[in-house]
Amino acid sequence: MASMTAFSATVGCYFPPPTSTSIKAPSLFRCSSSTPADGGSAFSRKREAAGGGGSREAVVAGAATQAPAAFVPSPSGDADVKSHTAWTSVRQERWEGELAVQGQIPLWLSGTYLRNGPGLWHLGDYNFRHLFDGYATLVKLHFRDGRLVFGHRQIESEAYKAATKNNKLCYREFSEVPRTDSFLSYIGDLANLLSGASLTDNANTGVVKLGDGRVVCLTETQKGSIVVDPDTLDTLGKFEYTDSLGGLIHSAHPIVTESEFLTLLPDLIRPGYLVVRMEPGTNERKVVGRVDCRGGPAPGWVHSFPVTEHYVVVPEMPLRYCAGNLLKAEPTPLYKFEWHPESSAYMHVMCKASGKIVASVEVPLFVTFHFINAYEEKDEDGRVTDVIVDCCEHQADTTILEKLRLQNLRSFTGVDVLPDARVGRFRIPLDGSPNGELDAALDPNEHGRGMDMCSINPAFLGKKYRYAYACGAERPCNFPNTLTKIDLMDKKAKNWHDEGTIPSEPFFVARPGATEEDDGVVISMVSEADGGGYAVLLDGSTFEEIARARFPYGLPYGLHGAWVPSSS
């Protein structure tokens, strides 16, 4: 059991964000100040003494009972069904403290796991509609010497600050649009949409550590790229792209390594995608190449994309952005997107070095948020014959977007409603053949026909690999509820499940010096049904639980994480 002496706790307090533009980062960094116009959030301005020296129980009890009024859990939308902790807004703006650990955290695990996600889904009495609408909640698990310090904090985006100051929605979120009261303001709204001024900067999807050490929270709008401090979770400022590439949106999941940041910029005017690359220590993206769409009328949604050692794979999914839907105030069944099966689906393969397209094939229709990994397959002479691409594939069925509406997530009655998903494996031939293939990489029953929120050992990014970690399903359920280790060679899955709970993305951290692909730990944060929650560590190889630590109170569901290793 870890010792419980060193901790600090901030209970329902508000710390003003930095007021100057000086950010402790290399001089090449360019971040603007995030000082709110009015000095801060309207939710809670009370500053209470940080807990210290007292017993942990006292601090935890304080944290658990002093939720500011604005953070009361939001209603489920159905009087008979109690909302699961996973879909209940975070109860206060921030908290930090050491957790008691059951089991053993490996001593080699030294660093911080950060997880981002949309954890605040209401403004006063007004409830947001969709999982993806919520304001970003950043959570940290800091591991050192077998001990664990936990903390969470709201990201101080302009959208969050404006909403809390005015107690109303001020920017366009995934499904929510601020109300317009007159025709004249509607015209203004259109201008603000086209210029990007009204788009959200609510960086609620993921978090990445750049090769130069900066930690950036991201969403699908480019302006929603926000630099944070991985220790304090402070919002440091906007990540400003200094190039003149323009555009308003990008993939929520760039590919980030020690040497580069690669992402896709969809072009809604001339349907296509720019593949861009940014070097560590700079804020300037440079164009690698461009892909024109083969189907129309707009590019497919690119929440994520895969790479191999030499190629960037640009997916053209028939779930396409829709300019018309962007302009609508009320959400459409597919929000800002439209399903165009008649336009077909394609995979384009671009050479990273030259920007040339080496293959562009039609593939079976598919729906995915998350690509898992990709690699080059070679013949006996070492020539690359195919590119293999794996993703969490929703059986070409867009209803998953609707299932992620909060009302649906909050109204689970025991009836199985989660649509089937699988590990979709594409084979893209590089010999000029016009078609690629898509099949299940393993029997989906191995993981309960649920499949999303994946990670791999990052050392295998773009390379032939054997293991993926993801969330599967123990049915009946309305959301993926297992942690699953997938063996793509033996076509088997091993599932971890705790009845009634919802675990977040299993995140793999390799043991330093490991030679086996699955030598490491898998971290997840688990939300219990009735207000509780805990962090769990599984052994990457056996997939057995090795440690867990209860949170002072349950946290809402979160999406994606990053690992920031300790520097010493």
Ligand SMILES: CC(=O)/C=C/C=C(C)/C=C/C1=C(C)CCCC1(C)C
């Ligand atoms: C949380 C998550 O996974 C996805 C979030 C997506 C967002 C916030 C998308 C926002 C958008 C707009 C506000 C307008 C333009 C289109 C689009 C990128 C979908």
Ligand SMILES: CC(/C=C/C=O)=C\C=C\C=O
């Ligand atoms: C949580 C999710 C899908 C679950 C489906 O079973 C998708 C999240 C997408 C954004 O990161």
Ligand SMILES: [Fe+2]
């Ligand atoms: Fe995602």
